[in-house]
Amino acid sequence: MAEMPARHGFLNPLNIPFVFVTVKNVNAGKCEDKAMMNETLLFDSLSNPVPELRRDVQIIPVTDNGQDLLYFHDMMGYSSPNFALDRKIEPILSLFNGQYGIKQISTMLNNSIKADDLLDFVQLLDQHRLLNSKHFRLFSNRIEKDFEASNTRKSALAGESYPDHPAELNTFMESLMSEVTSLKSAPEKALYAPHIDLRVGNKQYAEAFSGLKSLRPKRVVILATSHYAGNYPDIYEASPYIGSVKNYELPGMTFQTDQSYIEKLNKSASQTGFTLSDRAHRVEHSIELHLLFAGHIWQHDFQIVPILVAGIDDLLYHSEGNIGAKTDGFAKLLHDLDDEDTFYLVSGDLSHVGKKFGDPLAASQLRDDVELSDRLFIDAAISGRAQLLLDQVATDYDATRICGFPPLYTFLSAFPKTKGELINYHWWDETERESAVSFGSIYY
Helix, strand or coil, rough: ECCCCCCEEEEECCCCCCCEECCCCHHHHHHHHHCCHHHHHHCCCCCCEEECEECCEEEEEECCCCCCEEEEEEECCCCCEEEEEEEHHHHHHHCCCCEEHHHHHHHHHHCCHHHHHHHHHHHHHCCCCCCCCCHHHHHHCCCHHHHHHHHHHCCCCCCECCCHHHHHHHHHHHHHCCCCCCCCCCCCCCCEECCCCCHHHHHHHHHHHHHCCCCCCCEEEEEECCCCCCHHHHCCCCCCCEECEEEECCCCCCECCCHHHHHHHHHHHHHEEEEECHHHCCCCHHHHHHHHHHHHHHCCCCCHHHHHHHHHHHHHCCCCHHHHHHHHHHHHHHHHHCCCEEEEEEEEEEEEHHHHCCCCCCCCCHHHHHHHHHHHHHHHHHHHHHHHHHHHHHHHCCCCCCCCCHHHHHHHHCCCCCEEEEEEEEEEEEHHHHHHEEEEEECC
16 A cells, blocks of 8 residues: 555544544644635535535545555645545445435434534535535635636645755755766757656656756747646637746746747637636646756756647547647647747656556556557657657557657647657556556657
């Protein structure tokens, strides 16, 4: 089992004997955001169906100091951090599916837990934004609107994936980069590199970015996988290219956006599928991790153009459709706006396979076939031929879930026949969950 972050305190407000909650900070866990929380909005009925558990929250079995827990991982950052329950509560959680009321659930449990105690438990979950309830929807909408109104996109990973103090971060980055003993010749136009967890891909990151030290671009266009655009279908259904005018902040670093360039992209938004509705940027890591390295290796002034690329799966079925036309239009615009002072960071991993990702077999059983598929994808990518890359992914309809395909296809469509050089390739086997992610780096 995975290990949970260190436990700093317990919150045990329930009369259900085997239920307790652990959070990173008890006061924060008790909900905190008093200005944003109205307790009258919490679910408060013994007869109405209990709101279902949020489907976008991962419930992960973990072990902490010998205690078996269920850790609630909220990728969107709405719920309390480091929230966990005793694993014995799992059968009760399965009944919170939006169909049953408190009294019904109590009856199903042979009245072993009083209805009032069950309601207390439901309100605890609601308080921590784990139910798809009125309270949660109000809270999450406020979070999104506050982000949209801000001029700055603050770090989502500082203090978790890397140090949140500038001096400590610099030491951390120096340590990573010092592991590179030989430098490749700098790429002329672009770097395709991963956005996997730093603890997994630290050597590959360092090797890929170290070769960029001699470059001095004035503008850095980042084309990066969007992992969360699917959470906002009404916003991004017809807009695969998601820009932002917000300045990006990391500890001790601020990256100014190139407002003029972004405005040029936005002028033809309806034809290119570009949008400045930037909710998908709020918790996305694919741009942030590249900026972490760019800000370390480049001390000169440069501006950024942060663009997330959402799913373009329609291309796998009919490349001549609406998404195909928008992708072609956006790629042409990138090409037309290009100059010798612009460098491109393309952020994407390779395959995601195994039981964690929905495959019936463990990743270890799939590895030979997946690595062959990766090799064919990399060969197509190195050739600089966007159509060949699309054809390769379309042969099995992206069965291995190559998340770097959308941004890399876009780049190669914009700059056809731009040859690449493979810098590294790595397979990370997450044995505990019988899954794996492959990733690598290419210079263009």
